[in-house]
Amino acid sequence: MMTKTVAELLSQEVTLQDVTVKGWVRTFRANRFIALNDGSTLNNIQCVVDFENFDEATLKRVTTGAAIHISGDLVESQGKGQKVEIQVKKLEILGDSDPETYPIQPKKHSFEFLRENAHLRTRTSTFSAIMRVKSSLSFAVHKYFTENGFYNMHTPMITASDAEGAGEMFRVTTLDAKNPPLNKNGEVDFSQDFFGKEANLTVSGQLEAETYAMSLGKVYTFGPTFRAENSNTSRHLAEFWMIEPEVAFMDLAGNMDLAEDFVKSVINYILEHNQEDLDFLDNRLFNEEKTKPQAERSPMRLIEKLKFVTDNNFKRVSYTEAIDILRQSKPNKKKKFKYLIEEWGADLQSEHERFLVEKHFKCPVILFDYPANIKAFYMRLNDDGKTVRAMDVLFPGIGEIIGGSQREERLDVLKEKMKALDIPEEELWWYLDLRKYGTAVHSGFGLGFERLVMFATGMGNIRDVIPYPRTPQNAEF
Amino acid sequence: MMTKTVAELLSQEVTLQDVTVKGWVRTFRANRFIALNDGSTLNNIQCVVDFENFDEATLKRVTTGAAIHISGDLVESQGKGQKVEIQVKKLEILGDSDPETYPIQPKKHSFEFLRENAHLRTRTSTFSAIMRVKSSLSFAVHKYFTENGFYNMHTPMITASDAEGAGEMFRVTTLDAKNPPLNKNGEVDFSQDFFGKEANLTVSGQLEAETYAMSLGKVYTFGPTFRAENSNTSRHLAEFWMIEPEVAFMDLAGNMDLAEDFVKSVINYILEHNQEDLDFLDNRLFNEEKTKPQAERSPMRLIEKLKFVTDNNFKRVSYTEAIDILRQSKPNKKKKFKYLIEEWGADLQSEHERFLVEKHFKCPVILFDYPANIKAFYMRLNDDGKTVRAMDVLFPGIGEIIGGSQREERLDVLKEKMKALDIPEEELWWYLDLRKYGTAVHSGFGLGFERLVMFATGMGNIRDVIPYPRTPQNAEF
Secondary structure (H helix, E strand, O other): OEEOOHHHHHOOOOOEEEEEEEEEEEEEEOOOEEEEEOOOOOOOEEEEOOHHHOOHHHHHOOOOOOEEEEEEEEEEOOOOOOOEEEEEEEEEEEEOOOOOOOOOOOOOOOHHHHHHOOOOHHHOHHHHHHHHHHHHHHHHHHHHHHHOOOEEOOOOOEEOOOOOOOOOOOEEEOOOOOOOOEOOOOOEOHHHOOOOOOEEEOOOOHHHHHHHHHHHOEEEEEEEEEOOOOOOOOOOOOEEEEEEEEEEOOOHHHHHHHHHHHHHHHHHHHHHHOHHHHHHHHHHHHHHHHOOOHHHOOOOOHHHHHHHHHHOOOEEEEHHHHHHHHHHOHHHHOOOOOOOOOOOOOOOOHHHHHHHHHHHHOOOEEEEEEEHHHOOOOEOEOOOOOEEEEEEEEEOOOEEEEEEEEEOOOHHHHHHHHHHOOOOHHHHHHHHHHHHOOOOOEEEEEEEHHHHHHHHHOOOOHHHOOOOOOEOOEOOO | OEEOOHHHHHOOOOOEEEEEEEEEEEEEEOOOEEEEEOOOOOOOEEEEOOHHHOOHHHHHOOOOOOEEEEEEEEEEOOOOOOOEEEEEEEEEEEEOOOOOOOOOOOOOOOHHHHHHOOOOHHHOHHHHHHHHHHHHHHHHHHHHHHHOOOEEOOOOOEEOOOOOOOOOOOEEEOOOOOOOOEOOOOOEOHHHOOOOOOEEEOOOOHHHHHHHHHHHOEEEEEEEEEOOOOOOOOOOOOEEEEEEEEEEOOOHHHHHHHHHHHHHHHHHHHHHHOHHHHHHHHHHHHHHHHOOOHHHOOOOOHHHHHHHHHHOOOEEEEHHHHHHHHHHOHHHHOOOOOOOOOOOOOOOOHHHHHHHHHHHHOOOEEEEEEEHHHOOOOEOEOOOOOEEEEEEEEEOOOEEEEEEEEEOOOHHHHHHHHHHOOOOHHHHHHHHHHHHOOOOOEEEEEEEHHHHHHHHHOOOOHHHOOOOOOEOOEOOO
């Protein structure tokens, strides 16, 4: 007896006697054909039972969602749709699934319903495909960086500095919620809290990653980050994973090269390793879009969009040039943009980014040299005194997917910038030390992993690409 | 001009004209020999300057910690200790490092001092070696699971259920710290908190991982977990990373096979990929231990200990048998154990675990079938009604490194256990659903990643194997 996964069985070129497989029933047709899935692949294996040879009571328990143990011979399939199937010799029910109450029926469920049953939704083809693709992408990230001489680094989740100001933060505390200790000024006495001061959940590992880049050369983080923003949109999560590489001696041009090479590499990885899942998701999206008005449909199918990224050179355009293009563009002149572009300094919205990618350049775009006042304090000031060496990578369908910059490596300039923004030097003494001792040009970027998974799977709601989404008013499971 | 890393240069078999390299000065000897490091390897490259050809002011700035840019020819080294060196033709100072104030001098610093300068400590050989080994281990984890058909899964950091009870938790909140809103009973009104109820940082992703195992088959998590315990020891962190595989249709024997194969595989990976770093750390530990009294020294050197794990079969012993052995052991009879083993049911301490591994069996040990009342509620009850299908993997030097179990898959038994422990069913309705719909035998384990890194690097304090440790009263950087 060989216990095999469904994936192993389906990839067999030869027939096999006496195989055994365990999985969950997807459907049981005509009291004869069991479609069995064990998560190892999108596809089910067909298990054929001669109902005359099996006890009726047992067959009645072969219901959608039941866990069963099958033994039999792997033979060439007589039917269409599969090369091989199992001629069942033994069938054991491991765990029943009451068809009256089991939520995941063999029919189309709404994504809303499946979110409420997130603990069971990977028992559907769509969500199992998403999570297999996501897992592949995750491995591709580690593989890419490892093969390119980067070290993985674990930056802290809990931080006592809120200097980056990338967003609202969650407080982490063990103080009594109702009656916190107060100090003599009548304020909460955080010196009695677990960490001896007020502590929050991190919004980014970048500043800490810079410390390691300035010693180990090339590093990356890949871990959770948090935003306590009350944004109930299809693109925001309170808890999400970020990828943040940081490289010493690399300037903005090198950063663009890295971002382009990296993102192409990980997308190529899933195109190679997840073909069945991507084909399925491609079809799913195509069918979903059919139900939408023409204007809302995506001009490209899913796999087409992935190849649009891997097969095109990313066009590099300065912010200033982009503003000119946008100002002169038809949708701007005809007031079709929700936010009209009037002057240099405007913050670009997703509609503008998508116009540049999808209509104007027809390839992924990297915008660079943004106005200093719409970007973070640590970005390197250009000689013009008004732009910084920032970059955003723009993708079709979503706009910005990667944001990065060359970091300000000059102590005096950085201090001035912090002063202007009221960031106390004492809070970031260690960050300033990097500019005091052996400073050098360095750069990095951040990529929200779930946004990449949305792009790669064609899913429209970020809650559907993370097992248990955390959003305002929701921390279920 | 070819810009190369130090690792690339040192691995050259041929000499090269016109190479360029950037890095940080480790030492500058006799106004002639610069030892340059860029983090790509433990080793420095020797850069030889003819001081007659360089401006004195520039050479004065070649101080420990300075970032410099070197161009020259890679030639066979005349000196001992290296095959190649750079004959410097051009030298540019990128970032100075004031020798009067730079904390990391070319001398031995205490680990305590380096913890206070954790942002600079990877500029030492010891900490750069640790972090390279750690990064390799991390990749080995992803590689092992990917190659063995597991899917990576991101379980949530923020959780509204504290059912597992694996330890004290941190509260995550956006409520006003001083004046939280109160409900009509005068209690804090968590319905007004960000998630609409009280939320905490997770202590484990296991329960959520089980939901994915029961659909995708084989999954693993690798992410941060948290304990708000006031443990200021060399083995505890408030924030650390855990690896948690979970596999459907796998029993405890399979779980033991997986744990043994996994841990051998990742240790073999670093033995293959991090030889220089491990040799360095092996010597470091050996020299450190020379300063200790004989009794406190480790009986094995570092690499010996790693091979003790990879080259031995893990001995599988029931808890009951282990208790008998310990009760009869010399240190128990002679009252050398701090905690004497008197009867069945005792919780084992590190001293007992180490005795079994180092003295009695002389190989890694897996204990299994522990008393139910010293283990968690979700572990599968044996037919004896008093033991559960739990296992702990024990290593030399540290004792328990992995803890796991077969999970209770029977709805009625699980409900009874939860009732006895006052765990409300409503909190874990989704966990119970797994036992209602297609339940099956399944198992998994947890491995504290930093404990593994301590074992692999020979470091004695867990604060030294994570970039920025979070411990009571400390969240610096």
